[in-house]
Amino acid sequence: MNIAIMGFGVVGSGVAELIEKNHANITKRSMQQSLEIKYILDLREFPDSPFRDKIIHDFNQILNDDSVAVVVETMGGLHPAFEFVSALLQAGKSVVTSNKELVAAKGYELLTIAREKNVNFLFEASVGGGIPIIRPISQCLAANEINEIAGILNGTTNFILTKMITENMEFDAALKMAQELGYAEKDPTADVDGFDACRKICILASLCFGHHVYPDSVPTEGIRKISLRDVAYAADAGAVIKLLGVARKTESDKICIFVSPCLVQKSSQLASVDDVFNAILVRGDAIGDVVFYGRGAGKWPTASAVVADVIDCAKHLGKRKVLDWDVPVEGEIADISEIPFAFYVRGALPAGLSAEAAANAVGAEKILQIPNAPANEVALLTKKQTETALRASLAQAGFAPDSILRVTEY
């Protein structure tokens, strides 16, 4: 079976090399279809690559070649990836992508074309890198109603937070180290401000709850404001700070979804996920909690997920996988400020307000203690309440905290 790869960067070259390396077993697992790379589309030449003879620069060569049944999109970005993938699906080819931006922004449209054309559009690599998550949710947990997903979905921020927690390193220093190690981009915005995690939780929410959830509907907060004092107070609360993407069905059948740093109890399976690793917790009505852990990025893990999807396409030529979701539902996203959570609140007390009075004002369950805290600072763990109620109590007490974080229950 002929395949084409669009984008010969880190992931695309990994896909090509992995197909070569494990060719015999991959053929066996593809129902004895041998996967042959016919074209690799890239703007550049790769004169030193063993795949140099396959490099092409004209997308139409792939589009118009009927012998190419499956195309891998590892270009990244929205354009021209969206136009290319649309055209390929329209032409009756199955497409596999690792491009989370594409799936989060255009998943519904592309799945619709795939359905109409009876081909497959698969994207296991778009969330959690190599961690099996899309297929387990859509197949292994198919007997469940899924109520909640919570994940450490971004390796860069998890690396930075791990350095802050375990080595007492300041955010700026940890970011610099992540950049030096190649874990963070020169412009780290997409990772550090939560946009990457946001795309991934949108894909998971769309899959679990059945309607497309767009990134711009998701309250998203990154980790820039987390200080070493927050990390220390969290430790006193028996917790660690992790950047989570969370999506949950509310009692009124809406979707509560957000990306933000949260306090996670140390006993949680998510608390021990360190460095660039990712983990995703899925809560189903029959299964309870399951957690999937592994490398969320990198050449080989991501290529592993892409090639698994290619094998699946090879096995299902002319037959659809059940992987689909519907058009977004107006008003489906709940107002996050009206959903009850326990909160962590930290800030400088105004003159005349004692720590105890502040604690009473917000219904605190615990006043957290760290050595060498500023004299007028208080950090509290509150009872479960809405953010609206919390902010009203804070305003009434005249307390304007620097940090408000949600506390998770898993």
Place this chain on the structure above:
Amino acid sequence: MNIAIMGFGVVGSGVAELIEKNHANITKRSMQQSLEIKYILDLREFPDSPFRDKIIHDFNQILNDDSVAVVVETMGGLHPAFEFVSALLQAGKSVVTSNKELVAAKGYELLTIAREKNVNFLFEASVGGGIPIIRPISQCLAANEINEIAGILNGTTNFILTKMITENMEFDAALKMAQELGYAEKDPTADVDGFDACRKICILASLCFGHHVYPDSVPTEGIRKISLRDVAYAADAGAVIKLLGVARKTESDKICIFVSPCLVQKSSQLASVDDVFNAILVRGDAIGDVVFYGRGAGKWPTASAVVADVIDCAKHLGKRKVLDWDVPVEGEIADISEIPFAFYVRGALPAGLSAEAAANAVGAEKILQIPNAPANEVALLTKKQTETALRASLAQAGFAPDSILRVTEY
């Protein structure tokens, strides 16, 4: 699509109830095929069950009904499960089972019949209860060569060890509590002595390495001999004791496989798997380490896995899933005593042998300390070496330890 359930115990009734409860979504995920339970085979009557009208006592009713395409086997035990499942596959019906004893003992034979008859024999629920593991290995990690699997595969023993570790409870008391809570059988042998974990690691090894591995070829040791002093010494080593099933490809392409209590570093993802939870670590050449965590037993988690397999059968009627392995290979199982590991060694020193001399004799890296240890006792962490070499050194030093445990590297 008509299905039948054989065995209306905890899991079988869970399967029936789950299919009813989530019927709309299950139908959607089965490519719009509605799953209808036509027969439930059991020796007993269930006059108070909503499924009472479906109860039958004659296996041949299922076997001879051409309208039944998929049969669920939740009877347990080898006989008559093996005869029933063989006959059903021969008759061209797909079979889904949660019966690890059946798959571990007869997997190759049953998969062979399934292959010949172009039907499916699926067993996601046989390992890790509801945790997706069989399908992720065979599909999501299909691009990988899998080098190693290590799992906490038995919830009963993990519950007992957790009580010993976190509450300083003696083995006998923890076992009694597990029995009272329904986590352990009246005769706890299959769990406590490692036989249940052994069946599961055999299924995983067969799947990952491609040849049937039989339980009687696997060195298997349970947790009866673990004492609270071992737990305390392990803590001093920065580790916890977990009952692991391990299977690994050796450098000479043999399979190193065993079930035994091991020291697992606290930083490991497996160390924080507590109570009745299970977790399975899979190491692939592309993906690196991935870990799957969740409830390894119980009515709903196990039913969740069974129903996911039934949905898969419904989607693949007349088409085979790639889930298969070959006949065992003579000499494929490596001699465990010739594979190097680091070891934990604990025992009473003979007169005239100092702790330091014992440590030197076995190439120890650390002498472990606990409060209130018996005066003549020593506990050591050794360098990596074969068990054969370790036992020779111990014999030469005249030191006969009470406890020798492997130390893992993940």
